[in-house]
Amino acid sequence: MFREITKKEEVISVGKKILVTQSSMPKCEEYMEEIKDLWESHWLTNMGEKHQRLQKELLSYLGVNNVELFTNGHMALELSLQALDFKSGGEVITTPFTFASTTQAIVRNGLIPVFCDINPIDFTIDVNKIEELITEKTVALMPVHVYGNVCNVEEIERISQKYNLRVIYDAAHVFGVKYKNRGIGSFGDVSCFSFHATKVFNTIEGGCACFSDDELGRRLYELKNFGIKNQEEIELVGANAKMNEFCAAMGLCNLRHIDEEIAKRAKVVERYRKHLSGIDGIKLSPIQRNVKSNFAYFPVIFDEKIFGVTRDEVMSHLAKYDVEARKYFYPLTSSFQCYNGVYDSNETPIALYVSEHVLTLPLYADLDLNDVDKICSIILNLKNKNSEVKL
Numbered sequence: 001m002f003r004e005i006t007k008k009e010e011v012i013s014v015g016k017k018i019l020v021t022q023s024s025m026p027k028c029e030e031y032m033e034e035i036k037d038l039w040e041s042h043w044l045t046n047m048g049e050k051h052q053r054l055q056k057e058l059l060s061y062l063g064v065n066n067v068e069l070f071t072n073g074h075m076a077l078e079l080s081l082q083a084l085d086f087k088s089g090g091e092v093i094t095t096p097f098t099f100a101s102t103t104q105a106i107v108r109n110g111l112i113p114v115f116c117d118i119n120p121i122d123f124t125i126d127v128n129k130i131e132e133l134i135t136e137k138t139v140a141l142m143p144v145h146v147y148g149n150v151c152n153v154e155e156i157e158r159i160s161q162k163y164n165l166r167v168i169y170d171a172a173h174v175f176g177v178k179y180k181n182r183g184i185g186s187f188g189d190v191s192c193f194s195f196h197a198t199k200v201f202n203t204i205e206g207g208c209a210c211f212s213d214d215e216l217g218r219r220l221y222e223l224k225n226f227g228i229k230n231q232e233e234i235e236l237v238g239a240n241a242k243m244n245e246f247c248a249a250m251g252l253c254n255l256r257h258i259d260e261e262i263a264k265r266a267k268v269v270e271r272y273r274k275h276l277s278g279i280d281g282i283k284l285s286p287i288q289r290n291v292k293s294n295f296a297y298f299p300v301i302f303d304e305k306i307f308g309v310t311r312d313e314v315m316s317h318l319a320k321y322d323v324e325a326r327k328y329f330y331p332l333t334s335s336f337q338c339y340n341g342v343y344d345s346n347e348t349p350i351a352l353y354v355s356e357h358v359l360t361l362p363l364y365a366d367l368d369l370n371d372v373d374k375i376c377s378i379i380l381n382l383k384n385k386n387s388e389v390k391l
């Protein structure tokens with residue numbers, strides 16, 4: 001519990017490499033058992049039995065009206081935008097503090113991302129800055145529930161109704177999250193989750209779109225299957241984004257253990273908070289009210305003016321001890337090379353600041369709490385280079 005670290009660097013030896021995340025997996029036997037009958041059915045993809053079962057189980061777990069499964073979270077986002085059938089050149093208000101996928105999904109649909117700044121508390125879209133970005137070309141809002149933090153869904157709903165805009169949530173980080181006891185995927189026109197191997201819940205690769213409008217669901221179903229309506233009618237210019245049976249089987253297994261996994265993550269986060277809360281120069285994102293969290297990520301903001309060393313220095317110092325932290329998200333999507341400098345990241349100064357100061361620390365269900373102690377010691381010793389640190 002209370003361990004004294006005297007000779008700093010020497011005594012802290014993590015021993016093995018700690019990656020920023022580790023995929024949750026069921027016991028090998030459990031997965032084998034789940035996939036066994038595929039050798040009888042020979043039905044490997046195209047909305048098979050496991051696909052259907054997972055879809056049904058997710059409906060109730062996520063507390064949403066409809067679920068459409070996809071081969072990954074990105075295709076859920078990209079095809080959701082396509083399904084909503086916006087006029088080409090329409091503007092979508094989003095944030096640049098996100099994974100590449102959000103912005104790429106907009107651009108790949110022939111739409112224009114308009115970057116709104118984030119708020120410095122939970123790093124989601126700053127709802128006070130949305131309205132000034134709305135023009136007659138605006139068609140939708142695409143906010144991101146970053147790190148498992150919930151956007152201000154009420155204010156976003158008010159704005160979308162006032163200006164008659166669609167809302168597509170990038171919900172890749174919020175699997176299992178509830179806001180005021182309501183599934184987070186039930187907000188907006190569509191919410192897209194990612195089931196990538198690195199996410200809280202995984203199907204190896206996978207994702208889903210949640211929505212209420214049945215007609216939208218019909219379009220999503222067709223779009224993930226080449227736009228095929230029936231054997232002779234191809235209605236939409238679709239892609240191929242179906243989840244296969246092996247991935248769905250992984251999802252069925254992982255879903256059985258998800259509450260336990262999230263509870264273990266909570267313990268890890270609690271331990272990080274115990275060590276890192278109230279440290280000068282370190283800012284943590286506060287616990288959100290009315291939110292049942294999934295403890296997806298543990299972002300830490302380092303203010304080098306107070307902390308004494310930069311985020312990059314913390315990261316490379318951790319790396320010396322075989323601890324991998326990530327600059328997540330850096331750079332901002334608005335400064336991606338592929339956008340040829342058409343966006344100015346100075347227009348979203350808070351997003352820019354956070355991207356340059358944030359580090360996400362290792363976090364996964366099976367991360368040993370002793371390792372969390374060690375990681376925190378390494379960080380805190382860096383701050384107090386010449387003094388002893390008591391944990």
Ligand SMILES: *Cc1c(COP(=O)(O)O)cnc(C)c1O
Nearest residue numbers: 072073074099101172194195196
């Ligand atoms: C992971 C992620 C995605 C994309 O999901 P994939 O399943 O990897 O395609 C989209 N947005 C955000 C914010 C993500 O973190």
